Amino acid sequence: MTATVVLVGLTVCTYALKAAAPLALGGRPLPESVVRLADLLPAALLAALVVVSGVAEDAAIAVDARLVGLGAAAVALSRRAPFVVAVVAACAATALARAM
Amino acid sequence: MPFGVAFGVAASEAGLEAWQASAFSLFVFTGSAQFAAVDVIGDGGSALSAIAAGALLNLRSLAFGVVMASALTGPWWKRALWSQVMIDETTAVGSAQTDPALRRYAYLWTGLVLFVCWNLSTLFGAAVLSSSGDLVHDLGIDAAVPAAFLALLWPRLADPGQRHSALVGGAIALALLPLAPPGVPILAAALGVVAGWRSATPRPAGAPVGEPVP
Numbered sequence: 001m002t003a004t005v006v007l008v009g010l011t012v013c014t015y016a017l018k019a020a021a022p023l024a025l026g027g028r029p030l031p032e033s034v035v036r037l038a039d040l041l042p043a044a045l046l047a048a049l050v051v052v053s054g055v056a057e058d059a060a061i062a063v064d065a066r067l068v069g070l071g072a073a074a075v076a077l078s079r080r081a082p083f084v085v086a087v088v089a090a091c092a093a094t095a096l097a098r099a100m
Numbered sequence: 101m102p103f104g105v106a107f108g109v110a111a112s113e114a115g116l117e118a119w120q121a122s123a124f125s126l127f128v129f130t131g132s133a134q135f136a137a138v139d140v141i142g143d144g145g146s147a148l149s150a151i152a153a154g155a156l157l158n159l160r161s162l163a164f165g166v167v168m169a170s171a172l173t174g175p176w177w178k179r180a181l182w183s184q185v186m187i188d189e190t191t192a193v194g195s196a197q198t199d200p201a202l203r204r205y206a207y208l209w210t211g212l213v214l215f216v217c218w219n220l221s222t223l224f225g226a227a228v229l230s231s232s233g234d235l236v237h238d239l240g241i242d243a244a245v246p247a248a249f250l251a252l253l254w255p256r257l258a259d260p261g262q263r264h265s266a267l268v269g270g271a272i273a274l275a276l277l278p279l280a281p282p283g284v285p286i287l288a289a290a291l292g293v294v295a296g297w298r299s300a301t302p303r304p305a306g307a308p309v310g311e312p313v314p
Contacts, residue, residue: 021165044269044292094240
């Protein structure tokens, strides 16, 4: 049920953001503060999502093999590995840590 | 492609049916927002916080629209349809062209190809890969989600403002994680922008920061 509500709500919100300029605003520039906010928000939220999906288990902090995977992804990314390589490295390192 | 597969798996990990995962990819069609929302649902967060997390993350589509609007001319229903593929990659490819007709052409073809790939790979991840719960755990596939978020974040970290925003955002989430209801730590992390506000180097409106091709 929650998933369906989110599906509808998020569809409306993301579509409104995508279509606002082509349908209504035209090419008029956005206020500078909105541009900066839109540019900075993803960094804060993505970092939070890394934390929450990396160390949370049922609303508590749980440190497990996922952290090994996250470390492997960080190493891969710092060596300019593409997205896929980083994600696969994370899975492989996590699997290895669990097998040991 | 692998990003789409990862979304399919993440969605079923969060308890979504395969059709729901596919519906997200069809109608929302915004990788990072989909991941964020599904992550909040999986942790048992409220619908409102899942929607807010996804929408805030994609406030940038507003800026992409401003960049592409001049090339997307025609009757309103065409513009309405075309807007569905307003994402990082299509804006990047489209805005690289100089001629308005070429901009529209590049934007639309990139959008069409990505839309098809993204939806097929989601379906594959949700319907095929996820059917074996133990396999997901043993192969470490659950680590794909934090790794994907990290990979999305990485290219932003070169800029000091983005780095501060990320550091404070991550710290807020970690601090609130054991205290607040699921979803709330992510929303509260939005306050991290305050830290980045002063030190940010202004970027041209809507300049996309490398999100991967799905």
